[in-house]
Amino acid sequence: MPIIEALTAAKAALDISGKISDLVNRPNIDVTEVRANVHQMLIHLVNAQSGLSEAQLEISELRQQLDERERIRAIEADLEIEPDGQYYYRKSERSASKQIQYCPVCWGDKDKLVPLTHSAESTLFECGIHKTKYCTKVYIEALKQQQSARTNRRFSRA
Ligand SMILES: [Zn+2]
Structure with a gap:
């Protein structure tokens, strides 16, 4: 399920942003550690974005199938032997x-x-x-x- 992957990735990005916030509030900022966490956060955001794109595609395919079923149902209701x-x-x-x-x-x-x-x-x-x-x-x-x-x-x- 792409939507679950997207949500998991978004949550991971949020968790890391909290960690980054902690790191930059310390008196001695470890730039290397901040940079590594920002990088990790970006990876999670990219995964969230691709999961959402897949979900959007899936939803549009399902909508098309639903429209087709409704079209068939409407014709069936109109048909008589x-x-x-x-x-x-x-x-x-x-x-x-x-x-x-x-x-x-x-x-x-x-x-x-x-x-x-x-x-x-x-x-x-x-x-x-x-x-x-x-x-x-x-x-x-x-x-x-x-x-x-x-x-x-x-x-x-x-
Ligand atoms: Zn025929």
């Missing part, structure tokens, strides 16, 4: 009449909002990253009708 297609949409966007569909897998995997591409009729959506398809009831119904039409044709030919 569309029952007809099982994709995500944002409540705020829908209430602003924006129709954007998002991939639930990409959000779950990397906290990334990836808009889905859609068919001309907007009944089928697809993630451009991992190619998963999200089908609406209208799309599934149309698919069933195509298949039964094909089966009927086959039977009528036979």
Whole structure:
């Protein structure tokens, strides 16, 4: 913990400053001893400064992580699963009449909002990253009708 190192060094510097004060108040000042203690005090001050710099860096990194978590939490609170297609949409966007569909897998995997591409009729959506398809009831119904039409044709030919 850089902050503990900084505090320890600052306390050591303070202790030495007291010692220096004693030394200079003596009738016969020992310049060599005073100089050695001042030097020692400076070393502690440099250590305190570097500990504080490290602590500042650590705090700013933690703040960034916290901001990122809050951003993710805010998006999560805004996301809703569309029952007809099982994709995500944002409540705020829908209430602003924006129709954007998002991939639930990409959000779950990397906290990334990836808009889905859609068919001309907007009944089928697809993630451009991992190619998963999200089908609406209208799309599934149309698919069933195509298949039964094909089966009927086959039977009528036979
Ligand atoms: Zn995806």
